[in-house]
Amino acid sequence: MNNFFALLKQNGGQHARLLAGPVLILMVMAMMILPLPPFFLDLLFTFNIALAVMILLVAMFTKKPLDFAAFPAVLLFATLLRLALNVASTRVVLMNGHKGPDAAGQVIEAFGHFLVGGSFAVGLIVFVILVIINFVVITKGAGRIAEVGARFTLDALPGKQMAIDADLNAGLIGEDDARRRRAEVSQEAEFYGSMDGASKFVRGDAVAGLLIMVINVIGGLVIGVVQHGLSFSEAGRVYTLLTIGDGLVAQIPALIISTAAGVVVSRVATDEDVGQQMVNQLFRNPVVLYITAAILGLMGLIPGMPNLVFLLLAAILGAGAWLMQKHQNEQVQQATEPNDEVLAAADSAASEASWNDVSMVDPLGLEVGYRLISLVDHAQNGELLHRIRSLRKKFAQEVGFLPPVVHIRDNLELKPNDYRILLAGVEIGRGTATPGQWLAIDPGGVTMKLPGTPTTDPAFGLPAVWVDVSMREQAQIAGYTVVDASTVIATHINHLLHRHGADLLGRQEVQQLLDHVGREAPKLVEDFVPQTLSLSLLLKVLRGLLAEDVPIRDMRSIVETLAEHAPRILAPGAVQPGQEAGELLAVLRVALGRAIVQQWFPGEGELRVIGLDARLERVMTQALTSSGALEPGLAESVLTDAMRATQFQEEHGDPPVLVVPPILRATLSRFLRHHIPQLGVLSNAEIPEERILRVTTIIGQSE
Known part of the structure; x- marks a missing residue:
């Protein structure tokens, strides 16, 4: 019976809300007619x-x-x-x-x-x-x-x-x-x-x-x-x-x-309503109140003016400014005074050293200046914390393994608005963020200059400017990409996660990947490690894929391919010592060729790529066969032409991808990756048969 009345009450409230509009229209019509x-x-x-x-x-x-x-x-x-x-x-x-x-x-x-x-x-x-x-x-x-x-x-x-x-x-x-x-x-x-x-x-x-x-x-x-x-x-x-x-x-x-x-x-x-905005922004600066009180006091001293009214209001404003300044000073003093935890830490520092004083280096860390603490503070519901959780999840879905937790701490040695990103205790990225402002990034083709603090986008190096919140919509209309401070730091971390994916993958992560695949296909990995392939060699191969931005999501295909070809490659005398990982990597790339090509060329269209001149291809093949390396003059010439070809591809809206014979792919990829990170190097064997290949520019072709 109670449930019936509750349902009746709920439905009655919904019906009342539905009838509010028609009843109002009837009232309006009745007032006009009756x-x-x-x-x-x-x-x-x-x-x-x-x-x-x-x-x-x-x-x-x-x-x-x-x-x-x-x-x-x-x-x-x-x-x-x-x-x-x-x-x-x-x-x-x-x-x-x-x-x-x-x-x-x-x-x-x-x-x-x-x-x-x-x-x-x-x-x-x-x-x-x-x-x-x-x-x-x-x-x-x-x-x-x-x-x-x-x-x-x-x-x-x-x-x-x-x-x-x-x-x-x-x-x-x-x-x-x-x-x-x-x-x-x-x-x-x-x-x-x-x-x-x-x-x-x-x-x-x-x-x-x-x-x-x-x-x-x-x-x-x-x-x-x-x-x-x-x-x-x-x-x-x-x-x-x-x-x-x-x-x-x-x-x-x-x-x-x-x-x-x-x-x-x-x-x-x-995040404030109109009343809070007005009060907080009009009365947050005691200097303004002091000056206003002084002006009213001077006007109150002029003969003939309503002295009592002017002097009374000047006194009220002056007292309010004094109370506000006193409150602000107390807040600053509380923030700077050492608390009990700091004093306890100072006392413990005087004690004898022990193994508890040895701290392990975090695999991935973020250090922030004190003005950025609000972005990573749990008590203040720091937005950056939620963004880092989201990008770790997104990285795991895209790349194929879960990156380490980002350990966040403040660093008083940094400038107030600076931050730095650490990999195994070593700095791999640094930037500046301004809470309360927005970063307007110039992707090219903007229609106006914005007033603000010029800077550079820390993730991609594009020109940018920090602007006030009021300029956000104007910047978007002008063609800028506008992001807040949390997004700037999160984007930088995400960029570095992908760039250093190979360094983030360790033995523990590889073992967790194998355990994950084993839960779905236990027979596949039952005798894979260490009988077929050692864990250290598997780690080296997977890092080789990640170093060239190849995801390892399809771990099942990777294990199947390695299980099929590893016995032949690892057989005594099959390859030279130390080249096992390179041979396994080449086999894996061919097996994952469809996914690699799809990553660079989404859809089913033709592949507009960079090619090698036939004479240059023969010269490079002979050089690698005889000495195993390119001579400096030839390497410099190839690098110059590769930069020109990459620029040509980007100007025409095509992915910068170089397609070469399998024997040259690994060497050219290692050489060009350090100088032109955005250039991808694929071998002919990695291209699916059904995809149409079109060479748009050639490296080494004489003008």
Whole structure:
């Protein structure tokens, strides 16, 4: 029985929410068609005022525009409700205005007498001023902001989508997060477009209020004099006061809702609502309060000025500045004073050394300056921590093994905004990040220069500039790729993980890979290590694949290929000592050729690659056969042509891939990889038979 009532209550709440819109439309139609008694008018006018105040408060407490995505529709319904009230009140004023000032209800009477003192001239002036403020200032400004915001949002839509795709490809976010962020971008564009149109309702409402007042005054004079026999002055006094009261009771909620519209479209999205932004940014600097207090104090000392008011406010501001500065100094002192843990560590340092003092080197580490601690602090919900977890998961899915945990610690020897990435205690990357700002990266072809701090993207070396949050959308429109400080560091770590994948793979990771494959195919790995292949040789082969950016996801095919060819290659006298790993690697690359080619050339199109001149190919083959190395002059010539060919491929939008005979692939790959990291070297045997090969440029061809 309790479950039945709970279900009934839940369904009843859902039905009530579904009926809210139709009931409101029926109310609006009823007010326009049916005559309402004064009591119901008072109730509806009061509801209109309460609704306007609620809308303003909701707009003030939202942290981003999409938190109040229903605002354009709410604005439309509130405007219709107010206009319907104008129609209903106009009917009552014109029909019953001759009976007295309370003929249209106590709310209209109160606004006509109490707010303007019963003077229709004062009421008329106040009403016109409210209309001017609403129409000329607030509504016009909010409409302009909504129009510009809609245009900028639509212009920035491709850049935001590209940024989401870049984060997804870099492993910083998952599919669900990418889908949610794409939906938010689309909803934001729709919201600003709706606000651009909804602002026209507010402007039309202000014009309608002014016209309704003029019509009511003229109609009241005619009806009072002609139908009810009132004198011209008496009819003007009665109907004008009622009309002005009616206009004021409608314009004040209209002004409040217009202000709410301005608040929604003019705010900058942060983690704070409008009130917190205003208080934190206006009153966070005690120097500003000191200077303001000094200026007011000097003005208060001028003879003839209201000295008490100026000096009192100056004293209040000065006291507030002193309290604020004292609070900030206490926070700094608490941050710099050594705590109990630091003192305990200092005491333990004086004790005798032991094996507990020997610390192992972390396989992968991140050290940050003190201004970057907030990005990696659990207590502050550091966003970088979540990004590092996501990129480790993405790396495992793409490359084929789980990289070590990134151990994070602060380093006071670094500059406040600097960080460095360590591999086995050795620095492999360093960069600078600025929390609270965004890094605008120039991918080429930007349309404008941005004000900010010029720098270089630490991951890819592209020119960039640190800009304020307010410049983010403008930078995206100009063609920059805009990312926050956490994304900058996470992208750098992800880039270095892929670059040093071979160094991150150890014996423990290889054993875990074999155990993982053994759970699915136990017979495959049962006698593989160490009977067929030693663990150290398998590690060397897998590192060779990773050094050339070949994923080891297909561990089953790798084990099957090695199990098939290892006995022949490792047989005594089959190959020269020390070349076993190279021979196994060549066999593996042929077996994984389809995946390698797909990595460079997605889809089924033709392979536009770099080739070797036939004469150069013969010379290099003879050199490697006789001496095992390239002479310096030949190597320099090959490197120069390879750089030119790589640039040619990139300019034409083709992957920089060099296809050579199998005998040359390993040597050229080792030689060119250190000078041209983006160049891939494939052998003819690795190309699937069904793929069409087209040579676009040739190394060693005489001009």
